[in-house]
Amino acid sequence: MNKSIDKNILMRNLPSIDKLLQSSIAVDSININGHNQTAILIRNTLSALRDDVLNDRIKTVEELELEKILLRFEQQLKQYENKKLQKTINATGVILHTNLGRAPLSRYVTRAALETIENYSNLEFDIETGKRGSRHDYLRDILCRLTGAEDAVVVNNNAAAVLLILSTFAKNKEVIVSRGELVEIGGSFRVPSVMEQSGSKLVEVGTTNKTHAYDYENAITDDTALLMKIHTSNFKIMGFTQSLEIKQIKEIGEKYNIPVVEDIGSGVLIDLRKLNMPYEPTVQDSINQGADIVSFSGDKLLGGPQAGIIVGKREYIQKIKKNQLLRALRIDKVMISLLYHTLLEYDKFELPYNSIPILDMMSKPIDELKLKAQGLYNVLLEDINFNGIAEVTINETKAQVGGGSLPNEYIDSYAVCLKPLKISVAKLEEDLRKGKYHIISRIQNDMLILDVRTLFEDDFEKISAALKQILL
Structure with missing residues (x-):
């Protein structure tokens, strides 16, 4: 068993900012976010590690191995990326979603x-x-x-x-x-x-x-x-x-x-x-x-x-x-x-x-939405073997106009629904939301709902890739 050692020794085991900047993950970040922002994120990572040492949350040198520190930096990087203004995939069924920018432009x-x-x-x-x-x-x-x-x-x-x-x-x-x-x-x-x-x-x-x-x-x-x-x-x-x-x-x-x-x-x-x-x-x-x-x-x-x-x-x-x-x-x-x-x-x-995308979404006939849901379902089944990891079904659901418009008006829709068997549905929702493509869904009856009324068909492959990474 690793024994806790003197905090000063632990502090001396922390790498320099310059050393971390030479790592491949930092180099990739520099190409995307610039040198200054990457250095700030590394500095924040090291500051959090020092705080962990001082408060006895880190007690061994093994916890400060370079790979583990880079994992902490990667977490910092993901949090930073998630705070950027960027594209999301709206699978909520709320057409004018105020938090997702309301009307998408064509x-x-x-x-x-x-x-x-x-x-x-x-x-x-x-x-x-x-x-x-x-x-x-x-x-x-x-x-x-x-x-x-x-x-x-x-x-x-x-x-x-x-x-x-x-x-x-x-x-x-x-x-x-x-x-x-x-x-x-x-x-x-x-x-x-x-x-x-x-x-x-x-x-x-x-x-x-x-x-x-x-x-x-x-x-x-x-x-x-x-x-x-x-x-x-x-x-x-x-x-x-x-x-x-x-x-x-x-x-x-x-x-x-x-x-x-x-x-x-x-x-x-x-x-x-x-x-x-x-x-x-x-x-x-x-x-x-x-x-x-x-x-x-x-x-x-x-x-x-x-x-x-x-x-x-x-x-x-x-x-x-x-x-x-x-x-x-x-x-x-x-x-x-x-x-x-x-x-x-x-x-x-x-x-x-x-x-005008919202008019298309609002006017889409229910039989076309059923076919659209079948299309997403087929893409998922082609890419992922769901046996033992999730139950996947196509169900009728209700969408909304949203955006402070037409209150209490629900529109018939279809959704691909997933019930994960190895992780909680809340965890699946969180991972989709925080993942590469920022897929925003909803949870209903302990199932993850992907309402196709607000999805673009271009998003199907991205949804499949995200689910594959999370579930497999």
Whole structure:
């Protein structure tokens, strides 16, 4: 048995940073992460080892052999790699997974945008006149065609869009909102907090479950700047409820000469019933019902990059464009290009399934998903002998839209399910998540679920390779 020895002797057995930098794993890391970052990771490894020695977690020289130290460094390296922004494989069945970046962009859109991004462009240059142009014009023109609005402007997210609208029209003034629409979105961002930040005063009307026209009218004062409707896209109030449609609020707005704003949230540009999904109000519906200003997100049901899109009547959008806050909230050429090419797909096709991945995922027929699950199952069985290591089946399951859209709506789907026999299902989930391809799955009924609705077929071989490494 190895005996514990003096800590000073153990400390002297620790190798130098320079020696570890000469190891093959460090050389590989230097090629990927650079010399400085690799040296930092080695320094952290040695620091942790010293701490282990001082606290009697390491007591023998054998525990400080070079191979064991390099294993510790490899663990440090893996932790560092897992903290990088990188691709994941979404096998959760949640289409707009907020933690996984919401809407994936199509390769066509990214390639078309790249042509502009990696070169000089006419971002703020008018080719016809040879003079300065506006970055807002490209998105304005196509958004007006798609929504029927008179004008448009885009900022970096929908919270910024709401902040900009309130700052423009309601600073030190009142904004009337139904109490049942005071939503909280991800990251604890709340509508009342955004209003407070803008300098406007929130006036709540009605109750949580019922708001009437007279509630709005009774709250109107000389300080009322806006009537605001907020679409509750991330929750539903069921049962004994009543709320006003935007056209009803518009009637009140016209009566008292007060602009009407709708934050529609998810930003739907097509009737989702065409995808066999529940009805969700579209931007066009809001414009047609008379909303003066409408704001919505770019990276939810629209299927594009993160953006806060504002459309509406020209007189109001022009005032928004003159707000100095716009410059702080504007989007850059990368987001403009990605959003522009996403919107072009809506302009070209009534239902752009092929070029907007989330629409393809949402609309995929169940029989095609069954075949897709069979395809993944076949790839796995060709590569791996599961006898004695896991039970593998194809099962029906339920997927979700997610991303704060269509709450409580589940979509029929299919999944390849694994029940490991030699390790726990939690361990399998962890190893897939932390492995080379970062496969994000879910656990249900003590089985690992790989929902094919959110998988790309290009990922099948990677899933197989990851499972083979873990299970065999």
